[in-house]
Amino acid sequence: MYQYDSYDQAMVDARVEEFRGQVARRLSGELTEDQFKPLRLKNGLYLQLHAYMLRVAIPYGTLSGKQMRLLGDIADKYDRGYGHFTTRQNIQYNWIKLDDTPDILADLATVEMHAIQTSGNCIRNISSDHFAGAAADELVDPRPYAELLRQWSSFHPEFDYLPRKFKIAVIASDTDRAAMRLHDIGIQMVANEAGEIGARFYVGGGMGRTPMIAPVIREFVPALQMISYAEACLRVYNRYGRRDNKYKARIKILVHEIGADEYRRQVEEEFAHILTLGLEPPQAEFDRIAAFFADPGFESGLSDAVDRSDPDFALWLDQNTAAHKQPGYAVVVISLKPTGGIPGDASADQIRLMGDLGTAYSLDELRVTHTQNIVLPHVKKADLYTLWQKLDVAGLASANLDLISDIIACPGLDYCSLANARSIPLAQKISKRFADMDRQRDLGELKLKISGCINACGHHHAGHIGILGVDRKGTENYQLSFGGSEAADTSLGVITGPGFSEDGVVDALEKATDVYLTQRSEGERFLDTYRRIGMAPFKEAIYG
Amino acid sequence: MGDLLRYRDDAATGAPVLALADFLAADNSVAVRIEPGEDARALLPHLGRIALIEVSFPAYGDGRGYSSARILREEGFTGELRATGDVLIDQLSHMTRCGFDAFAPAKPIAADAAAKAIATWPEVYQKTVDGRSPIWAKRHGG
Numbered sequence: 001m002y003q004y005d006s007y008d009q010a011m012v013d014a015r016v017e018e019f020r021g022q023v024a025r026r027l028s029g030e031l032t033e034d035q036f037k038p039l040r041l042k043n044g045l046y047l048q049l050h051a052y053m054l055r056v057a058i059p060y061g062t063l064s065g066k067q068m069r070l071l072g073d074i075a076d077k078y079d080r081g082y083g084h085f086t087t088r089q090n091i092q093y094n095w096i097k098l099d100d101t102p103d104i105l106a107d108l109a110t111v112e113m114h115a116i117q118t119s120g121n122c123i124r125n126i127s128s129d130h131f132a133g134a135a136a137d138e139l140v141d142p143r144p145y146a147e148l149l150r151q152w153s154s155f156h157p158e159f160d161y162l163p164r165k166f167k168i169a170v171i172a173s174d175t176d177r178a179a180m181r182l183h184d185i186g187i188q189m190v191a192n193e194a195g196e197i198g199a200r201f202y203v204g205g206g207m208g209r210t211p212m213i214a215p216v217i218r219e220f221v222p223a224l225q226m227i228s229y230a231e232a233c234l235r236v237y238n239r240y241g242r243r244d245n246k247y248k249a250r251i252k253i254l255v256h257e258i259g260a261d262e263y264r265r266q267v268e269e270e271f272a273h274i275l276t277l278g279l280e281p282p283q284a285e286f287d288r289i290a291a292f293f294a295d296p297g298f299e300s301g302l303s304d305a306v307d308r309s310d311p312d313f314a315l316w317l318d319q320n321t322a323a324h325k326q327p328g329y330a331v332v333v334i335s336l337k338p339t340g341g342i343p344g345d346a347s348a349d350q351i352r353l354m355g356d357l358g359t360a361y362s363l364d365e366l367r368v369t370h371t372q373n374i375v376l377p378h379v380k381k382a383d384l385y386t387l388w389q390k391l392d393v394a395g396l397a398s399a400n401l402d403l404i405s406d407i408i409a410c411p412g413l414d415y416c417s418l419a420n421a422r423s424i425p426l427a428q429k430i431s432k433r434f435a436d437m438d439r440q441r442d443l444g445e446l447k448l449k450i451s452g453c454i455n456a457c458g459h460h461h462a463g464h465i466g467i468l469g470v471d472r473k474g475t476e477n478y479q480l481s482f483g484g485s486e487a488a489d490t491s492l493g494v495i496t497g498p499g500f501s502e503d504g505v506v507d508a509l510e511k512a513t514d515v516y517l518t519q520r521s522e523g524e525r526f527l528d529t530y531r532r533i534g535m536a537p538f539k540e541a542i543y544g
Numbered sequence: 545m546g547d548l549l550r551y552r553d554d555a556a557t558g559a560p561v562l563a564l565a566d567f568l569a570a571d572n573s574v575a576v577r578i579e580p581g582e583d584a585r586a587l588l589p590h591l592g593r594i595a596l597i598e599v600s601f602p603a604y605g606d607g608r609g610y611s612s613a614r615i616l617r618e619e620g621f622t623g624e625l626r627a628t629g630d631v632l633i634d635q636l637s638h639m640t641r642c643g644f645d646a647f648a649p650a651k652p653i654a655a656d657a658a659a660k661a662i663a664t665w666p667e668v669y670q671k672t673v674d675g676r677s678p679i680w681a682k683r684h685g686g
Contacts, residue, residue: 007679010666018664022634036603039634121605151679152668157616157641158672161607238611245578247590277618279671281680 044115060128061089068355163241179486204255207456302328344372412452419452421469462486617643617673
């Protein structure tokens with residue numbers, strides 16, 4: 001894992017002091033809320049329906065046991081004993097007091113963490129593959145590149161007042177576990193014919209009210225020009241992105257309106273200029289960063305055998321673990337989606353326990369997934385049963401990864417001032433309706449995503465089944481869509497037809513899954529069946 | 545317009561500041577103002593004779609002027625680069641990093657507070673046009 005040096009620490013400490021001064025000016029009345037707003041947003045502090053919400057950055061979703069434990073302590077000390085893991089691999093706290101925030105940031109700084117640029121119209125936290133460094137299918141570890149981008153984007157003086165927020169994801173395998181093409185910039189690390197590593201840039205993806213899948217803008221940017229190319233992409237956007245309408249201000253609209261070819265031409269022109277300026281950190285700096293991401297001390301010669309005699313354990317093993325590149329190890333996903341629970345929520349005790357388990361069983365590393373679960377990336381197969389027992393006692397052993405109850409949901413109208421409808425109660429209702437695990441396993445991989453408004457924080461466009469909450473004449477109404485995907489076969493969902501009440505949408509969901517069960521061919525997931533047979537049979541069952 | 549904060553040793557020009565279109569139509573003007581939507585690169589053929597470029601910020605949230613400033617410095621402009629309009633204290637350090645060396649905020653900012661704000665960052669991660677050595681260079685002897 002990356003570790004701060006005195007420079008990184010000085011930057012974060014300076015930010016804490018700056019924000020402490022700004023909060024003091026707000027509390028004394030020197031700053032009005034209007035003047036304070038852009039300053040608090042640079043530090044991840046939102047004013048929600050009932051309280052302030054603080055969003056803490058977890059760069060590329062990677063953290064140590066110690067960092068995780070501190071996140072649990074913050075939940076106890078400053079919140080109501082809970083933290084909420086988000087779809088951008090971050091954590092947010094929903095019940096924060098303004099005058100506590102400088103102290104929270106100071107606590108975070110003691111473990112090399114911060115809330116910098118987790119909101120506002122700037123470059124947000126860089127996200128990545130939650131299996132990075134463990135996945136059997138990756139070309140290289142994408143995180144050194146993400147860390148390079150993190151440093152470049154931190155307090156970037158030119159790009160702090162962009163037309164709109166800006167999200168970057170970096171992956172390095174053909175299996176996309178980070179919804180890469182649904183980001184403002186998606187980068188896939190690839191090798192060229194000479195075997196050199198470089199970055200393929202996708203620009204102009206996003207969800208929100210106008211979902212778009214990012215086109216390739218450049219097939220191969222040499223690794224040592226990646227920062228310069230990103231700088232060019234951002235500069236063109238900062239200068240020419242729309243500022244007349246916040247709903248048309250994301251880079252996807254610029255790329256769409258002028259076309260990928262014209263955007264590429266402008267970027268290439270700017271890139272040629274920027275290359276003359278020598279802005280790129282040298283190879284030695286990349287090597288310094290990459291050394292932190294060298295394989296942790298894996299043991300060799302371990303057995304791959306796992307005792308499956310406990311049937312409940314065997315179900316969890318099959319559902320919630322993934323292949324590791326090192327023999328004798330597995331990747332474990334801890335589901336934060338228990339039946340009837342709030343997707344992505346964990347109690348302070350659970351967060352601390354996960355930190356402890358990460359230290360004890362995963363070489364002191366944890367990851368946050370964009371699907372709001374937690375990963376222990378490096379677990380010895382010999383430890384899996386013990387680990388599972390400890391998770392089970394803490395209510396953290398739901399064996400439902402990628403099943404219908406592994407729901408992504410935004411905070412919705414229970415917390416968010418932008419929402420039109422509640423997401424959490426609906427997610428809870430669905431997970432209760434489908435609580436029978438045999439039934440869930442029979443339905444197989446089914447990615448269900450719920451957003452409480454058109455901003456699509458719950459990624460509904462990319463759900464095999466997506467649900468969008470809207471306000472219809474003062475009552476909450478839910479639109480259903482099928483066929484989205486955030487994986488390598490990225491696609492956007494299509495709305496089934498008229499919306500439903502909260503109970504109505506759960507009924508419709510059940511009818512749709514019945515159609516799938518009747519119509520599926522051998523080995524087909526819900527998404528595959530939908531793609532093969534189309535919307536009509538589903539529509540007939542739901543509305544007929 | 546409020547009090548001018550200026551961090552240059554030379555004397556400020558007293559020449560009238562022309563809008564970009566008027567400046568491009570004139571032959572000998574030495575001071576020009578560009579708006580957020582105007583292309584700073586239109587000034588490139590004339591940089592040698594310009595003493596002052598005002599970059600207008602009608603609203604603090606419109607960040608196009610940061611790119612304008614940086615481009616002008618990258619292209620070798622050494623005259624006064626002045627941010628005018630909705631310029632707030634918490635933006636002075638980033639503006640300085642992008643090459644501004646004068647500020648005419650609509651609401652005055654006290655000189656000592658401004659100096660403190662400009663010095664917010666002990667180190668910087670990016671190489672820009674302000675001459676500061678970025679962290680990545682210092683790490684490797686730069």
